[in-house]
Amino acid sequence: MPKEFITERDIEDMVKRGILSLEMNDNVVLTDLAYEKANRLGMRLVRDKPENPPGAPVRPYLAQKSAAPPVRSPAPASSAPPAAPVSAVLAPQPDGEDLHQRIRSAVISRMGGQVDAKLLDVIIRRVLQSTGVK
Numbered sequence: 001m002p003k004e005f006i007t008e009r010d011i012e013d014m015v016k017r018g019i020l021s022l023e024m025n026d027n028v029v030l031t032d033l034a035y036e037k038a039n040r041l042g043m044r045l046v047r048d049k050p051e052n053p054p055g056a057p058v059r060p061y062l063a064q065k066s067a068a069p070p071v072r073s074p075a076p077a078s079s080a081p082p083a084a085p086v087s088a089v090l091a092p093q094p095d096g097e098d099l100h101q102r103i104r105s106a107v108i109s110r111m112g113g114q115v116d117a118k119l120l121d122v123i124i125r126r127v128l129q130s131t132g133v134k
Contacts, residue, residue, distance in 0.1 A: 001027050008033040015041045022046065096133045100124050 004027055011034045014022065021044040022028070030038070030045075038045055103124050108115055 003027050003029050005029050005031065006034050007031050008037045010034065011037045011041065011043060015043060020044060024048070096128055099133060100128060 006022070006028065008031065011022075011030075020042065022038070024030070024045050024047045035045075037043075100121075104117075104120060107120060107124075108117075
């Protein structure tokens, strides 16, 4: 059986004719705009099985059951990791502005011209504030 594609205009026409629900199955495909229009106009989309809305990312890793992490026995006391050097413990932590600039430089060096600098600054500022760095 051929697939039936339903557009935004089709949804508008159905609602004007008083059709307020649409039965969805494997042969009915809604465009992204049709899906949004149906939600805006209060049309009920009845599905025979649950599915993601059009354009929704498929995230199979969310549905997969993860195996239990392996149980590790505690390490013997004699094999404790070496202590951090005193210089690493006493090294001054970068202040907020220094850290902001370091993060900004790293992102721009990786992303190049694909980054909106103003948006990047806002994001970095918010993250630093949420982590308590000023």
